Amino acid sequence: MKRLKIIVFIAFFLLVLAACGSDETSGEDTTNESDDNSKSSETYDLIEDGKLTFAASGEFKPFSYMEDGKMIGYDIAVAEAIADKLGLEPVQQKAKFSGIVTGVKQGRYDIAVASHTITDKRLKQVDFSGAYYYSGPVIYTRPDSDIQSAEDLEGKEISVSRGSTYVEMAQEYTENIPQVDSDVVALQSLAKGHHDAVITDSITGQTAIDNGLEIENRGQLGVSEQAVAVAKDNDKLQEAVNKALKEMKESGELKELAMEWVGVDITEEPEELN
Template sequence: MKKLKITLFIAILLVVLAACGSEGETDSSTENQTGDNQNASSEYGLIEEGKLIFAASGEFMPFSYMEGTEMVGYDIAVAEAIAEKLGLEAVPQKAKFSGIVTGVNEGRYDIAVASHTVTEERKEKVNFSKAYYYSGPVIYTRPDSEIQSAEDLQGKEISVSRGSTYVDTAKEYTDNVPQVDSDVVALQSLASGHHDAVITDNITGKTAIMNGLEIESRGQLGVSEQAIAVNKENEALLNAINDALQELKDSGELAKLAEEWVGVDITQEPEELE
């Protein structure tokens, strides 16, 4: 009987030790997996672990605009696709366009996916990714306007979105450049009889016309690259975004997003001006 008790005790002890060993191995595996995720996220220097906080204006249809309380559009879809590639949660933040680059520079947002045109002035404050679409300034007027080309803009009142590159474009023709909160506001004001012209991108103008605004295009003034703004101190995140964009381009997903939200593929650099 004593020998049976000893044998039973040893058997129970072995079961307990095996269970402890198994539990220890599971915890170690879980810790390693969690650690890997944290390391992957930490290398990007994000504001919040596991999240990609990005800014957009929410006032630039079809690139970013509000549907109820949700911000949607091509810019938003691109940001979400990049976040998915990086294994991060996309967190959009609505902000005034004129302050977005400063917000990235000061660390309020990880990145900006807000249809920013790459300029030397902006490159002094932030780094830019590869272009995720191409655009360019276009002249818009009312149908009865005498303005037919760029030469006719001399001395006219040209309204533009505050903080956009179109401010400098307009100032090449006139000193009378009223600035408003968004391109849509400028075009609505133009259609209502204010200003002589508006300079904005072709897609925004076409969308406004489709939505019933009585305005017309009078010529494109150039081609520009639209890219994602990243803090200058965050090279790792910039490189990861460029890799993600390249994958999206190579797979055709970027073009599909453009066609879904904009109606045409704007991801290919135009060979020449139309």
């Protein structure tokens, strides 16, 4: 009888140990999962836990424009792909282009994926990722214009998008620079007979021409790099964005998005744009 009691006690003790071990393992898994879920928010100093809030203008087809109440386009697709690679939920914020960089600086947006050209002036406010596409400023006029090159812009009325790098570029030729809310608005106004010329990027201009706008390319003024804006005190997020873009470029995903939304590969730095 005593032997039977010992055997029962040992069996019961082993069962208790097994149950405790199971609970400890389960507890460890839960803790790790919780840590993983919160890690990104703590590391990247996000506006909202588990979410990547990004800004774009929604007025720059094919890069960002409105459809069924949401922004779509190349910029938007890139932003959402970055969020996916970071394990975050993408949150769109539509904003006037001229105020987006300031919004990132002030913490209203985690990042901006809004076709911003990297410039010294902007680098004083925010940091940038590597380029996710390349473009270049072009002079656009109406077909009947006597403007044939940059030399002919002297003293002319040149319209540009407010807050864009083209403002400073236009100032090299004239003081008469009407600034509007977007490049598309400037080009539409030009086609209707307003202004003498518009300076905007080659892709936007060519897209407008392909969509029937009666304007013409009268000369390339350079090559520019478009990149993701990140707040200066958020180095970890900048590093993560760069890593995501590098993976997308190496896998061909970035090129695929460009072909889908823009129709040409704009992800490789050109030796020369014609």
